[in-house]
Amino acid sequence: MNTVDRYFEDYEIGETRTSVGRTITETDIVLHAGQTGDFFPHHMDAEWTATQPFGQRIAHGTLIMSVAVGMTAGDINPQAMSYGYDRVRFIRPVFIGDTITVTAEITEKTDHTKRPDTLGYVHEKVSVVNQTGDTVLVLTHLYLSNKRALSATS
Template sequence: MFTKIYFEDYTEQTVRDTIGRTITETDIVLHAGQTGDFFPHHMDAEWCKTQPFKQRIAHGTLIFSVAVGMTASQINEVAFTYGYERLRFIKPVHIGDTIKVKVTVKGKKEYKNPAQGLVTELVEVYNQCNEIVMACEHILLAQKRLT
């Protein structure tokens, strides 16, 4: 479970995929309770029937949180999340949708501390119809190997 993947070990265009996870009503209710976001888009099935999307939609922040968790399969002792950029919620996710995540190493660059580098991963979330529902860039701050 613990590993050491240094800046030099990341290779551009390397891809990793997750298994699927189905979004449930419980996920939505728990997320609403944690965040205080009880907007009718997420909580009111009858109101949603009158809207173009016709059914409740998962919070974008829920899908982001679940997707990030799905990609966390190992603990890298020498790289840490520096942040996320360009977060977009492209299509709604509904109760019963199954999402999968594809992570592609998009680029690497030097950092102000010469002992570290920045790795950018493209994170793409797809539903069961293989439609992209969310995308963002995950920035890692990775240690370099000592030479």
């Protein structure tokens, strides 16, 4: 990873980036269950899920969210940090062996309410699709970003 200084003013509405694919494995699901304590049968019980509408185990929504956000992480930017996630929606299940790809698009920029001269929020719509192009997850990732310092002559 590279370190890149990117300020609030450097983000453009409509700019996008798309990841390479990543296949979700049984190991991913088992590790996530162990880390979170979520051993719900939809994720862990192959025999039970065979009797359910999906017919097979599904990945945790929080696993897909975590992997997707990681897939969008690139350069280290000391001028911005993750502020959180809004409007998270788990639209379709992800199964063992599915390959996901992530597209992130800058959709909005807003000033910080208390420090509008120095900080702003960058809103990034994160869309996750599977290998057949079906959307499986959508969320808004918010970044708190520094603005360029005001010039000393202003």
